[in-house]
Amino acid sequence: MSGVDRRTFLKAGAVAGAVATTTTVSAASAAEVAFQHGVASGDPLPDGVLLWTRVVTSEPIRWEVARDEDFSRIVKRGTTRTGPARDHTVKVEVHGLRPNTRYWYRFRVGDVVSPVGRTKTAGCGTELNLGVVSCANWAMGHFAGYGFLAQQDLDAVLHLGDYIYEGVYAVTPELRPSEPPHECVTLDDYRRRHAQYKTDAHAQAVHQAHPFICTWDDHESADNSSSIGSPLHDPATEGPWAVRMAAATQAYFEWMPIREGKVDRSFQFGELASLTMLDLRSYRTDTTILGAEQRSWLIKRLTTDTARWQLVGNSVMISPFKIPPAPGFPSSNPDQWDGFPADRELVLRALGDRKNTVFLTGDIHSSWACDVPFEGRSVASEYIVTSLTSDNFDELLKVPPRTGSLVLEAQIQLLNPHAKFVELDSHGVATLKVTQDEVRFDWYYLANRKDPNSTITKAHSFRTRHNTAQVERVLF
Numbered sequence: 001m002s003g004v005d006r007r008t009f010l011k012a013g014a015v016a017g018a019v020a021t022t023t024t025v026s027a028a029s030a031a032e033v034a035f036q037h038g039v040a041s042g043d044p045l046p047d048g049v050l051l052w053t054r055v056v057t058s059e060p061i062r063w064e065v066a067r068d069e070d071f072s073r074i075v076k077r078g079t080t081r082t083g084p085a086r087d088h089t090v091k092v093e094v095h096g097l098r099p100n101t102r103y104w105y106r107f108r109v110g111d112v113v114s115p116v117g118r119t120k121t122a123g124c125g126t127e128l129n130l131g132v133v134s135c136a137n138w139a140m141g142h143f144a145g146y147g148f149l150a151q152q153d154l155d156a157v158l159h160l161g162d163y164i165y166e167g168v169y170a171v172t173p174e175l176r177p178s179e180p181p182h183e184c185v186t187l188d189d190y191r192r193r194h195a196q197y198k199t200d201a202h203a204q205a206v207h208q209a210h211p212f213i214c215t216w217d218d219h220e221s222a223d224n225s226s227s228i229g230s231p232l233h234d235p236a237t238e239g240p241w242a243v244r245m246a247a248a249t250q251a252y253f254e255w256m257p258i259r260e261g262k263v264d265r266s267f268q269f270g271e272l273a274s275l276t277m278l279d280l281r282s283y284r285t286d287t288t289i290l291g292a293e294q295r296s297w298l299i300k301r302l303t304t305d306t307a308r309w310q311l312v313g314n315s316v317m318i319s320p321f322k323i324p325p326a327p328g329f330p331s332s333n334p335d336q337w338d339g340f341p342a343d344r345e346l347v348l349r350a351l352g353d354r355k356n357t358v359f360l361t362g363d364i365h366s367s368w369a370c371d372v373p374f375e376g377r378s379v380a381s382e383y384i385v386t387s388l389t390s391d392n393f394d395e396l397l398k399v400p401p402r403t404g405s406l407v408l409e410a411q412i413q414l415l416n417p418h419a420k421f422v423e424l425d426s427h428g429v430a431t432l433k434v435t436q437d438e439v440r441f442d443w444y445y446l447a448n449r450k451d452p453n454s455t456i457t458k459a460h461s462f463r464t465r466h467n468t469a470q471v472e473r474v475l476f
């Protein structure tokens with residue numbers, strides 16, 4: 001969704017924040033130990049995985065990893081501690097595990113045991129199955145899509161950003177009030193917002209079921225953020241941007257099952273696939289979306305890595321997008337790669353004729369399958385997952401789904417012939433299946449984002465066959 005639209009939402013939201021009701025996410029007192037925010041795992045390696053939970057205690061926290069759900073075959077155990085300096089979050093790096101293997105884990109403080117989580121190490125199987133999700137706005141809907149992914153047989157869940165939203169929203173009245181009831185600015189604000197999201201039952205279920213591999217987009221910090229600021233950040237009233245970005249970053253690394261250090265990082269699934277996760281916010285300036293160091297690293301990986309498929313976790317759309325002329329709308333969205341043509345040209349030129357790169361993208365609250373064009377040919381595929389709950393075009397246009405958007409979709413495809421599929425209305429999740437011969441991307445749509453028990457149905461399926469860089473519809 002364009003920055004203009006989001007800014008409008010947020011300005012309206014700032015007004016509503018003053019009257020929004022408060023939901024308190026209470027922290028357990030030291031006396032009553034509880035695992036209120038569930039358990040999670042992430043960043044799978046062939047020999048290990050990161051485990052996460054949160055528990056308010058000064059006691060040692062024991063953790064166990066087993067080959068079975070009943071913990072009769074425990075293979076790793078240890079103790080750790082936490083405290084207020086890290087908002088009582090817990091991260092454990094487990095190594096010495098077997099590749100491509102399921103494990104179960106739990107934490108324990110005294111006699112209090114956490115829920116049992118299930119995870120999987122990265123591997124070298126004949127296929128790779130990922131859940132794909134982005135743009136989960138607590139205030140705008142329920143996370144039934146997370147609940148659906150929890151039930152699927154997946155190796156991991158790829159989260160492409162906007163895991164939280166820092167703002168408050170009034171254009172659609174908040175279905176679930178935001179905590180804190182105002183835009184997040186301070187470390188305490190971001191921590192409380194993350195804590196609220198991790199009280200959601202569907203979010204807890206999907207974290208409990210699969211390891212996550214996350215990148216962030218702008219709303220983990222502030223709308224359309226970069227290393228130098230956000231159009232919604234006012235240093236005069238909100239202090240230096242660097243302080244706010246540091247607060248958002250600290251809370252993110254405390255609360256997400258991501259390895260410490262940086263968001264741009266890579267994963268290996270045997271010889272089948274490499275996954276490069278991009279950080280398109282931390283190094284962004286007016287002229288570069290990647291920064292020189294990340295750009296060199298990305299190009300080197302895409303051109304020298306020997307895996308059959310190069311997957312890229314990419315928070316904003318890399319395919320060009322000419323926006324149909326409309327009053328008050330710009331002709332393109334400079335928050336996407338369209339705002340950074342020099343970086344895009346360097347990356348796409350480097351791909352040459354390799355034709356095994358697949359960009360997996362979020363951000364724009366709509367579903368797309370694109371041939372990524374460069375100098376008159378397609379050099380990669382791009383699949384864009386729609387928003388889990390964040391408003392999209394029918395809500396923006398205030399029209400029923402699959403009415404007003406149909407005209408816009410036709411105009412978009414006319415102006416952007418490389419976009420082979422675009423759907424602007426639905427919310428949901430996607431799955432990605434990678435085999436030797438093809439990658440397949442399936443969109444699953446929620447019947448009603450405001451229903452915590454919404455049905456979810458497979459709606460569209462596309463694939464890219466190896467060495468073609470052409471997306472094509474799959475009938476099912």
Ligand SMILES: [Fe+2]
Pocket residue numbers: 134135136162219363364365387390
């Ligand atoms: Fe979003």
